[in-house]
Amino acid sequence: MDFRFTEEEEAFRKEVRDFIQEVLQEVLPSDWQGVDPGPEEEAREEVYQLAVEIWRKLAAKGWIGLGWPKEYGGQEDLAKDWILKEELIYRGVPGMDMAVVQGDLILQFGTEEQKRRFIPPIAHGEVKYAIGMSEPNVGSELFALQLRAVEEADCFVLNGQKTWTTGFQHADWCVLYARTDPNAPKKSLGISVFLIDPKSPGITMRQITQMTGLAPFYEVFYDNVRVPKENLLGEKNGGRAIAMYAFGIERSYGLVVLHNARRYFEQLVQYCKETYTNGQPLAKDPVIRNRLAEMAIEIEVGRNLGDRLNWMTSQEILTVLPSCQIKVHGANVAQRVASLGMQILGPYGQLDEKSKWAKLGGRMKHTYLSSVALSMAGGTSEISRNIIAGRFGLGLPS
Numbered sequence: 001m002d003f004r005f006t007e008e009e010e011a012f013r014k015e016v017r018d019f020i021q022e023v024l025q026e027v028l029p030s031d032w033q034g035v036d037p038g039p040e041e042e043a044r045e046e047v048y049q050l051a052v053e054i055w056r057k058l059a060a061k062g063w064i065g066l067g068w069p070k071e072y073g074g075q076e077d078l079a080k081d082w083i084l085k086e087e088l089i090y091r092g093v094p095g096m097d098m099a100v101v102q103g104d105l106i107l108q109f110g111t112e113e114q115k116r117r118f119i120p121p122i123a124h125g126e127v128k129y130a131i132g133m134s135e136p137n138v139g140s141e142l143f144a145l146q147l148r149a150v151e152e153a154d155c156f157v158l159n160g161q162k163t164w165t166t167g168f169q170h171a172d173w174c175v176l177y178a179r180t181d182p183n184a185p186k187k188s189l190g191i192s193v194f195l196i197d198p199k200s201p202g203i204t205m206r207q208i209t210q211m212t213g214l215a216p217f218y219e220v221f222y223d224n225v226r227v228p229k230e231n232l233l234g235e236k237n238g239g240r241a242i243a244m245y246a247f248g249i250e251r252s253y254g255l256v257v258l259h260n261a262r263r264y265f266e267q268l269v270q271y272c273k274e275t276y277t278n279g280q281p282l283a284k285d286p287v288i289r290n291r292l293a294e295m296a297i298e299i300e301v302g303r304n305l306g307d308r309l310n311w312m313t314s315q316e317i318l319t320v321l322p323s324c325q326i327k328v329h330g331a332n333v334a335q336r337v338a339s340l341g342m343q344i345l346g347p348y349g350q351l352d353e354k355s356k357w358a359k360l361g362g363r364m365k366h367t368y369l370s371s372v373a374l375s376m377a378g379g380t381s382e383i384s385r386n387i388i389a390g391r392f393g394l395g396l397p398s
């Protein structure tokens, strides 16, 4: 067993680190503390603008969709794709985008015409995507969704509501799951997936604010929205396979979460080395040392799970089990790092980023609050545990 990256991959990692250094000097503010990856923090307009700028720089380097086939602008190199993501996330550089994930779906299920139409704008860093799965009464049980799509001569007509649609305000496209056959023998067999233009007539949205104070989500209302037939992704009523594929990708997001938590953890370790109580560095306190060491082990376990998941993906081995494992573990680690951080910082941990007394840029408060959502977003940890307990893992009867 060889856990090392190749020389070429290590050289690419160095190139990415140099790129990040350049971005830190030229684009990001000098007191940059890092942000969480993805669209949540992009609800702050200043972060969104930075993300767009960096996303375009990544596109100029040809680094968007590195794992994609060469004919669609990729390099067919999954290892490089992961190295790039890992480094950007770990350094808290904004710009990682959901468009790539939705591009994966289009490459997997789209027609040739759709691939030619939708993939290049993603690779060129020109478009943003949102995901329209959840509804007010539909989350874990996606196949119970009710938003209706009725076929007419030249289009499908959509009526219904979605919720928790993250980043809808910036999206150029939304991958939307809708019911096309209400009489199908099984609920999962009556669903289709569409590529929707969020600016279409009949779409309205209402912002939802999180406990972090950010407002990344939208309730989205579809009132007689007409979608051209060529925007149907995959077969009509064939949405189940697309959803199952998308769930796998979303669960592997646990690894993204883990690398983000790693940054907070290392900042915390540094804080313990530099902070003195009663003339002693915090780092000499045996309780703190033990808790930090315990956390370091959990992070390392997560990195190994992640490397295995990436390797299995590159070998096209079924990844249901490792993606569920990393989903649960990544969220657990992020929540534990945040909780440990709040304990170590004591009353300073609760202070806002704007407070002059805030430690570590006030980011521990943010991650403590935002990490709560990590065991829900992209499918809950409970559902992943159920899958691990069932036929893909322990084989327990459901």
Ligand SMILES: Cc1cc2nc3c(=O)[nH]c(=O)nc-3n(C[C@H](O)[C@H](O)[C@H](O)COP(=O)(O)OP(=O)(O)OC[C@H]3O[C@@H](n4cnc5c(N)ncnc54)[C@H](O)[C@@H]3O)c2cc1C
Pocket (backbone or CB within 6 Å): 130, 131, 132, 133, 134, 135, 137, 138, 139, 140, 141, 163, 164, 165, 166, 167, 373, 374, 376, 377, 378, 379, 380, 381, 382, 383, 386
């Ligand atoms: C930060 C964030 C971003 C999101 N972004 C998007 C987005 O962009 N697009 C989108 O469509 N959705 C989005 N969501 C919604 C997300 O996909 C759902 O929250 C998730 O699928 C869970 O669904 P639910 O919230 O309806 O919870 P429910 O399914 O109602 O579950 C509620 C609780 O019951 C538990 N539970 C449910 N079923 C079981 C079971 N079988 N066994 C054990 N426990 C169970 C759950 O674990 C949970 O604790 C986002 C959510 C968050 C938190």
